[in-house]
Amino acid sequence: MNHPPFDPDLPLTPEIRAHLLQCPSCRAIWEVHRLLQSAPFVSPPQGFKERFVKRLAPQAPRPWPILLLGLLLLLSIVAGALLPPLSLTRLTLSTSYAAAEIASHILLFSRMTSLLFKSALLYVPPQLWLSLFASSVGGFALWLLSLRRAQLSWSRNR
Amino acid sequence: MDEITLITRARQGDQEAFLALLDLHQRAVYNLCYRMLGQAEDAEDAAQETFLRAYQHLSRYDPRRPFLTWLLSIAAHHCIDRLRRQRPGLSLDETDEDQTLPMVADPSQPDPQLHAERHEQNILVQRLLLQLSPLDRAVIILRYWYEFSEAEIGQHLGLTVSAVKSRLHRARRQLAVLWSQQESASLPRSAYESPAF
Numbered sequence: 583m584n585h586p587p588f589d590p591d592l593p594l595t596p597e598i599r600a601h602l603l604q605c606p607s608c609r610a611i612w613e614v615h616r617l618l619q620s621a622p623f624v625s626p627p628q629g630f631k632e633r634f635v636k637r638l639a640p641q642a643p644r645p646w647p648i649l650l651l652g653l654l655l656l657l658s659i660v661a662g663a664l665l666p667p668l669s670l671t672r673l674t675l676s677t678s679y680a681a682a683e684i685a686s687h688i689l690l691f692s693r694m695t696s697l698l699f700k701s702a703l704l705y706v707p708p709q710l711w712l713s714l715f716a717s718s719v720g721g722f723a724l725w726l727l728s729l730r731r732a733q734l735s736w737s738r739n740r
Numbered sequence: 741m742d743e744i745t746l747i748t749r750a751r752q753g754d755q756e757a758f759l760a761l762l763d764l765h766q767r768a769v770y771n772l773c774y775r776m777l778g779q780a781e782d783a784e785d786a787a788q789e790t791f792l793r794a795y796q797h798l799s800r801y802d803p804r805r806p807f808l809t810w811l812l813s814i815a816a817h818h819c820i821d822r823l824r825r826q827r828p829g830l831s832l833d834e835t836d837e838d839q840t841l842p843m844v845a846d847p848s849q850p851d852p853q854l855h856a857e858r859h860e861q862n863i864l865v866q867r868l869l870l871q872l873s874p875l876d877r878a879v880i881i882l883r884y885w886y887e888f889s890e891a892e893i894g895q896h897l898g899l900t901v902s903a904v905k906s907r908l909h910r911a912r913r914q915l916a917v918l919w920s921q922q923e924s925a926s927l928p929r930s931a932y933e934s935p936a937f
Contacts, residue, residue, distance in 0.1 A: 610916035626770035
C-alpha cells in the first residue's frame, strides 16, 4: 500500500471506487466499514429494569440512622436531667481510652443539660414550665410523625 | 413527560422519573456494554452499574450536555476499567454467540435467511471487536453505533482529536486485517462481503 491511509468516511468518488477494486487492503477497510455500519443494536434481556430496581433498593436512604441519632440525643437529655453525675475518673479507669473519650463528651453534655434543668426548676415559673413541656411533647410527636412518613415513603419507593 | 423534566425530577429524588430515563436509554447503554465486553452477563452487570453510578451522581450531570452522552461516557469508562482489571483480551472462543441471537432477533424481519445472515454478521462484528484494545474498541463503538464525531469521542474518552483519528485509523486497519484472515479461512461469502462500491 504505497498511498496515504484510506479513509472510508470520504465520499466514494469514481477514482476511489477504481482504487478499491485494485487494492485489497483498502477494500478490506471498506468492507469492515460497511460491516460496522450495518451492525445492529443489541437489546438488554427481559427484566433489566426490574433487576435494576432490586439493585437500587439498598442505595435508597433509610430513616433508621436518623431515628437512632434522635433517640440517642433524647436519651442523653433525659439522662442529664434525671441521673446524678457519674465519676469520669471511674469511667476512664474501667474502659479503654477511646471509650472514655466518647464517654467524656456524653457526660459533659449530660452535665450541662442537668445544670440547665436544675436552674430552670428554680427560675422558671410553673405555668411556663407546663407550656414548655406541652410544646416539647408536641414537637416530639411531630418529629415521630415525620419519621413515620419518611419511612412510608421509603417503603413505597422500594 | 420530556427528558428534561424527568432529569429534573430524578435530581430531586424521584426514583420513578429515573426509571423512566432508564427505559429511554437502557438499549443504548446495554449495547455499548455488550459491544465492549462481548458477554451478555458482563454487559448486563456493566449496564446496571452505569445506571447505578448515574443515579448516585446525578448532581454532577451537566444539563447542557445530552443525558445519553453522559450515560455512555460513564458506561465506556466503566467497561474500559473493567477490561483492564480483568483480562487483556478475549479470544475468539470466548465470544457469547449463543446469547447474541435472541437479542438481535428482529420481529419485523420475516426472511429467515436474511435474519441468519444478519446473525452471522453480528457474530463476526463481535469477534472482530474483541480483538481490539479496550480504548480502540470504545473509539470504534462510539463512532459506528452512536455516530459520535472525532471531537466528541475525544471529549468522552479523554483523548485529543488527532489521537482519536489515529486510533480510529489503526483500529480499522487492524479490523480489516482480521476480517481478511477470517474471509480467507472459513466464512462463505455473504451479502456484506460482496464489493458494493
